[in-house]
Amino acid sequence: MSATTRISRRKLLKAAGVAATGVALPAVWSGRASAAEQITVADVGGAPGAALRTAFYDPFEKATGIRVEGVAHESDPVTQFKVIVDTNSKLWDVCMVTPDDVLRLTQEKNYLEPLEITKGPDDELIPGALMPNWFGFSAYGIVMAYRTDVYKKEAPTGWADFWNTTKFPGRRGLYRNPKGVLESALLADGVDPKNLYPLDVDRAFKMMDKIRSEVAVWWTAGAQNTQILQNGEVDMADTWSARAFAAIDSGAPVNIVWKGLYSIDGWSIPLGTTKLKQAREFVKFSMQPERQAAYSSIVANGPSNLKAYKFITPERAKVLPTLPDNLAGLTVRDYAYWGKNYAAVSERFQEWLLMGGKK
Amino acid sequence: MADIASLGVVEHPRTKARKRKLDPLWLALPGLGFLGLFLVWPTAQMLSVSVMDKVTGALTFAPFLRIWNGGPYLTVLSTTFQVALWTTVLCLVLGYPLAYWLSQKPAHQQRIAALFVLLPFWTSALIKNFSWLVLLGRNGIVAKTMAAIGLKGGDQLLFGRTTVIFAMVHTLLPLAVITMLPVMNQIDRRLTMAASTLGANGARAFWQVFFQPSIRGVASAGLLVLVASLGFFITPALVGGARETMIGQLIILQINELQNWQLGSALAAILLISTIAICFIYDRIFDLSAVTTGQGRPTKTNGPIRRAGLAMVNAAGLICGMIEEIWKRNIRGLRGGVLLSIYAWVMIALLLAPIIAFVPMAFTGSTFLSFPPPSWSGRWFEQFFASPLWLGAMTRSFGIGFATAAITLLIASMAAYGVARTRSRLGGIAFLLCLSPMMVPSIVIAIALFYLFARMGLVASNVGITIGHTVIAMPVVFMVMLATFKGYDWKLDAAASTLGAGRLRTFWRITLPLVAGGLAVGFVTGFLQSFEELTVALFVGGGIKTTLPKQMWDGILLQVSPVIAAASVVVLLVVIVMFAIIEIVQARRSPASGPAATRDS
Numbered sequence: 001m002s003a004t005t006r007i008s009r010r011k012l013l014k015a016a017g018v019a020a021t022g023v024a025l026p027a028v029w030s031g032r033a034s035a036a037e038q039i040t041v042a043d044v045g046g047a048p049g050a051a052l053r054t055a056f057y058d059p060f061e062k063a064t065g066i067r068v069e070g071v072a073h074e075s076d077p078v079t080q081f082k083v084i085v086d087t088n089s090k091l092w093d094v095c096m097v098t099p100d101d102v103l104r105l106t107q108e109k110n111y112l113e114p115l116e117i118t119k120g121p122d123d124e125l126i127p128g129a130l131m132p133n134w135f136g137f138s139a140y141g142i143v144m145a146y147r148t149d150v151y152k153k154e155a156p157t158g159w160a161d162f163w164n165t166t167k168f169p170g171r172r173g174l175y176r177n178p179k180g181v182l183e184s185a186l187l188a189d190g191v192d193p194k195n196l197y198p199l200d201v202d203r204a205f206k207m208m209d210k211i212r213s214e215v216a217v218w219w220t221a222g223a224q225n226t227q228i229l230q231n232g233e234v235d236m237a238d239t240w241s242a243r244a245f246a247a248i249d250s251g252a253p254v255n256i257v258w259k260g261l262y263s264i265d266g267w268s269i270p271l272g273t274t275k276l277k278q279a280r281e282f283v284k285f286s287m288q289p290e291r292q293a294a295y296s297s298i299v300a301n302g303p304s305n306l307k308a309y310k311f312i313t314p315e316r317a318k319v320l321p322t323l324p325d326n327l328a329g330l331t332v333r334d335y336a337y338w339g340k341n342y343a344a345v346s347e348r349f350q351e352w353l354l355m356g357g358k359k
Numbered sequence: 360m361a362d363i364a365s366l367g368v369v370e371h372p373r374t375k376a377r378k379r380k381l382d383p384l385w386l387a388l389p390g391l392g393f394l395g396l397f398l399v400w401p402t403a404q405m406l407s408v409s410v411m412d413k414v415t416g417a418l419t420f421a422p423f424l425r426i427w428n429g430g431p432y433l434t435v436l437s438t439t440f441q442v443a444l445w446t447t448v449l450c451l452v453l454g455y456p457l458a459y460w461l462s463q464k465p466a467h468q469q470r471i472a473a474l475f476v477l478l479p480f481w482t483s484a485l486i487k488n489f490s491w492l493v494l495l496g497r498n499g500i501v502a503k504t505m506a507a508i509g510l511k512g513g514d515q516l517l518f519g520r521t522t523v524i525f526a527m528v529h530t531l532l533p534l535a536v537i538t539m540l541p542v543m544n545q546i547d548r549r550l551t552m553a554a555s556t557l558g559a560n561g562a563r564a565f566w567q568v569f570f571q572p573s574i575r576g577v578a579s580a581g582l583l584v585l586v587a588s589l590g591f592f593i594t595p596a597l598v599g600g601a602r603e604t605m606i607g608q609l610i611i612l613q614i615n616e617l618q619n620w621q622l623g624s625a626l627a628a629i630l631l632i633s634t635i636a637i638c639f640i641y642d643r644i645f646d647l648s649a650v651t652t653g654q655g656r657p658t659k660t661n662g663p664i665r666r667a668g669l670a671m672v673n674a675a676g677l678i679c680g681m682i683e684e685i686w687k688r689n690i691r692g693l694r695g696g697v698l699l700s701i702y703a704w705v706m707i708a709l710l711l712a713p714i715i716a717f718v719p720m721a722f723t724g725s726t727f728l729s730f731p732p733p734s735w736s737g738r739w740f741e742q743f744f745a746s747p748l749w750l751g752a753m754t755r756s757f758g759i760g761f762a763t764a765a766i767t768l769l770i771a772s773m774a775a776y777g778v779a780r781t782r783s784r785l786g787g788i789a790f791l792l793c794l795s796p797m798m799v800p801s802i803v804i805a806i807a808l809f810y811l812f813a814r815m816g817l818v819a820s821n822v823g824i825t826i827g828h829t830v831i832a833m834p835v836v837f838m839v840m841l842a843t844f845k846g847y848d849w850k851l852d853a854a855a856s857t858l859g860a861g862r863l864r865t866f867w868r869i870t871l872p873l874v875a876g877g878l879a880v881g882f883v884t885g886f887l888q889s890f891e892e893l894t895v896a897l898f899v900g901g902g903i904k905t906t907l908p909k910q911m912w913d914g915i916l917l918q919v920s921p922v923i924a925a926a927s928v929v930v931l932l933v934v935i936v937m938f939a940i941i942e943i944v945q946a947r948r949s950p951a952s953g954p955a956a957t958r959d960s
Binding site: 215 | 597600601614
């Protein structure tokens with residue numbers, strides 16, 4: 001008995017060892033062998049990650065022969081980005097970031113390579129899409145969504161209606177983060193979108209006091225936002241347009257009000273990458289209207305190059321934030337303001353949350 | 360192995376002639392060295408940021424003053440402690456009867472019931488919380504049932520302190536039960552029988568004979584649950600309301616979003632210091648060395664706390680004894696044992712609810728998670744098994760899981776053996792060190808390790824993730840092995856050597872077969888800890904070495920696709936298969952091995 005078990009124990013250890021090296025080996029090979037003809041792009045993963053492959057990565061490889069390996073970064077990539085550059089580990093060649101991130105990555109110390117790309121003569125970029133070290137390819141609306149089965153007679157048309165709980169009674173949901181929420185409060189209070197920044201923080205918090213008791217859910221993740229709209233946990237909520245569209249797409253009675261802000265997801269190149277040329281080529285490639293159209297046909301974010309609408313069906317264009325009709329109600333979120341004030345406002349927001357909320 | 364073998368027969372603790380020999384505590388050295396290198400050092404380095412000026416590097420206490428002087432920090436700290444205390448109390452009160460019930464079962468049944476209790480502990484926090492969002496939601500199945508039977512408030516179940524505490528108790532109850540169980544298993548049942556012979560009824564026998572020795576298990580369970588619950592952050596973020604911000608969330612906000620490492624580290628340091636303070640106070644009241652070695656320092660029979668405690672226990676015994684008498688006289692049909700069984704099964708059903716609910720959700724025909732699903736389809740499983748990403752992640756998780764389990768089992772068993780057999784007072788310190796990975800928030804461990812690994816070239820490597828997972832898995836495996844070794848009857852070794860067996864022979868033929876069950880449990884525990892770990896995989900993996908939970912996290916961030924549910928059903932099957940393997944291995948070895956069976960009967 002003990003002899004056989006001893007053998008099986010040894011076998012088991014051997015098997016575990018083989019399994020462990022088996023897992024480790026391909027990683028070593030793939031990491032070194034194809035160094036020149038491959039770049040690593042960090043994106044948000046999930047469904048958008050798959051769409052990026054179809055719309056950008058695979059076509060880029062076809063066009064240039066450079067393979068793109070897509071890896072998912074953390075929900076907020078800045079810390080990971082800094083750590084990777086600081087430790088010189090060169091894990092990423094391109095990373096998907098927002099303009100807010102760009103500011104945080106250049107404030108105290110520069111973490112970004114210059115892009116050195118310009119728009120082509122035919123390209124028509126929306127405001128705020130190109131910076132020296134960042135190119136935005138996919139815009140999303142920070143807007144409002146409501147359940148059409150709850151507001152049957154009269155639909156809310158803007159942020160003032162979101163705050164008007166006597167005319168539109170019902171459960172509200174808001175993002176557990178001051179970014180975007182404070183702007184919504186000011187818009188509801190009648191501030192002209194043109195004069196939004198710098199934010200009148202005191203006025204915004206005064207407005208927030210009025211809505212506090214009606215907010216049932218302070219959501220924290222995009223997935224949660226879709227979920228609460230889809231299953232009717234809330235009747236009205238702020239949303240990132242593609243998140244609300246995911247609920248609509250699944251057949252939920254939800255509608256989007258195109259009033260609020262927009263921001264753009266884009267590419268930056270980490271300082272010190274050894275494949276700078278290929279990385280720049282990739283960023284430039286993502287400006288092509290056909291490619292952006294292909295992406296917006298899968299993910300409900302708007303192309304930053306308006307020429308892309310030539311390749312998008314009118315029906316699809318309706319749900320995209322950068323369609324001129326929709327874009328008219330949106331203001332670009334001021335990343336410079338948030339870059340400077342986020343820490344202080346966030347602290348105040350946390351304090352405000354603790355004072356009350358749903359009883 | 361030979362080293363362990365030579366120490367297989369350490370001198371019996373009660374032998375008077377004390378030979379000059381190394382204290383067995385030296386066996387804990389590899390484990391402690393590992394933790395020192397991969398936990399204490401990198402964490403200390405990271406936390407030192409909190410007292411260093413950003414520019415000059417001079418000593419400063421500015422971040423601590425800032426925390427003290429205003430902002431949300433003190434309120435959040437107090438919320439954290441209140442939630443953690445409630446969670447601990449509820450875990451102990453609800454878990455004690457469940458552990459008692461388990462301890463009454465024969466070994467085989469006990470292991471199967473323990474599997475049910477433990478399953479939720481190894482299911483990812485994300486999955487459980489999303490399950491609650493679906494089940495307890497405004498239009499969820501619970502709300503609908505409550506409305507159907509005329510109960511109000513079914514649409515207000517989520518997003519409050521009660522929900523957070525409920526979800527946390529749900530997560531930590533298994534830990535409490537599994538820590539109390541081995542201690543209860545060791546209590547000699549004949550004592551209760553003797554008490555009955557002497558005229559005590561069931562309730563009095565329980566309170567005055569069984570309860571007192573079981574306190575040791577309650578104390579260590581309380582400590583583990585309290586320490587673990589202080590670091591929670593996903594649960595309050597997903598099911599909590601506006602006021603339920605916990606310190607873990609603020610640490611992540613500061614470090615991850617605001618890049619204010621100084622304030623983030625200061626908050627982490629406060630959390631760590633509070634944890635150590637709790638351990639110290641605990642040691643004053645409950646005597647942790649008793650928890651570790653089972654002997655402890657001689658208690659003063661006249662100590663006021665002890666006397667008060669004894670009086671309370673006696674009073675409880677008297678009152679419960681009277682209640683039992685009245686109960687027996689008036690309500691004949693229902694016996695206490697039946698009630699206990701009903702209670703235990705209700706608890707187990709509650710524990711399993713969010714996990715079992717995921718199975719039908721994985722077969723949904725819709726693109727969303729909903730319960731019950733509107734239509735049925737197997738496409739999410741097809742998608743799972745057709746995706747190289749998911750399969751690659753699963754393979755990697757298995758590889759890393761096995762490697763982690765093997766390393767952790769080796770060093771944790773050695774450490775547990777050393778701590779269990781030592782007579783040195785340093786044993787308590789070694790015990791706390793082995794549990795220390797539980798006290799440091801996992802995000803701090805992950806970032807600290809990233810910096811260390813970057814210098815060693817281990818970032819985005821499977822080795823790096825394995826080391827990180829070994830750190831994380833250490834405490835639980837250590838606890839399992841400690842319970843095993845403390846339940847082991849060392850007189851058997853002495854008997855074997857009296858009968859002429861050498862140390863090696865004794866180790867191979869007596870000790871090893873008897874603790875094999877514990878070793879198997881330890882291995883599987885280590886494997887599962889690694890299999891479910893997210894934060895270290897997130898950071899150290901660098902997004903390049905993707906494990907299964909990391910892959911789930913990517914998928915859950917923007918939209919919860921039912922593929923996640925399919926993946927977690929696969930994980931559930933893996934867990935059950937692992938347990939089945941232990942069962943088979945144990946059945947083949949000997950019918951009465953394993954920690955559950957070592958009690959005297």
